[in-house]
Amino acid sequence: MQHRDVSKIITLGSDHAGFHLKRQIIKYLENQGYEVIDRGTLSDEPCDYPDFAEPVARDVISGNARFGILICGTGIGMSIVANKFPGIRAALCSNEFSARYARQHNDANVLTLGGRVIGTDLALSILHVFLNTDFAGVKPGEERHVRRIEKISKIESALK
Numbered sequence: 001m002q003h004r005d006v007s008k009i010i011t012l013g014s015d016h017a018g019f020h021l022k023r024q025i026i027k028y029l030e031n032q033g034y035e036v037i038d039r040g041t042l043s044d045e046p047c048d049y050p051d052f053a054e055p056v057a058r059d060v061i062s063g064n065a066r067f068g069i070l071i072c073g074t075g076i077g078m079s080i081v082a083n084k085f086p087g088i089r090a091a092l093c094s095n096e097f098s099a100r101y102a103r104q105h106n107d108a109n110v111l112t113l114g115g116r117v118i119g120t121d122l123a124l125s126i127l128h129v130f131l132n133t134d135f136a137g138v139k140p141g142e143e144r145h146v147r148r149i150e151k152i153s154k155i156e157s158a159l160k
């Protein structure tokens, strides 16, 4: 059996308000050599964002995919749902600065975007930064970021 490089697998979901941006993002990712899991929605018919956030969050937690991308109108509903899942750190970003620090400081594993808030070019630029920025916590002198994430995990465990 061939070994799959999970670092190149991205799982995506959107509702109707994020459907068009999701299509653009899938095109971009495939051009960049990523393997894509599309969890829907598959048209711009009105639907409910939790139905698409859940499978994406599960893909990331289970290790089926390295990162998740979730898009609704504002990105807020998707963030709320994704962050219910222990182990998910979903970051709603509308600029590259937030995307950079979501990865460097928060080790975010899901990017959420507002399809009605930002245009395609900005979304792709945010995505590029998100995918190409490493977590800083592994570097000497940056251990505080690991400590902070461990505190999040502790809270998750206490709430189980």
Ligand code: RB5
Pocket (backbone or CB within 6 Å): 015, 017, 018, 049, 072, 073, 074, 075, 076, 077, 078
């Ligand atoms: C759908 O109209 C809209 O509410 C949804 O896409 C999202 O923005 C929710 O957070």
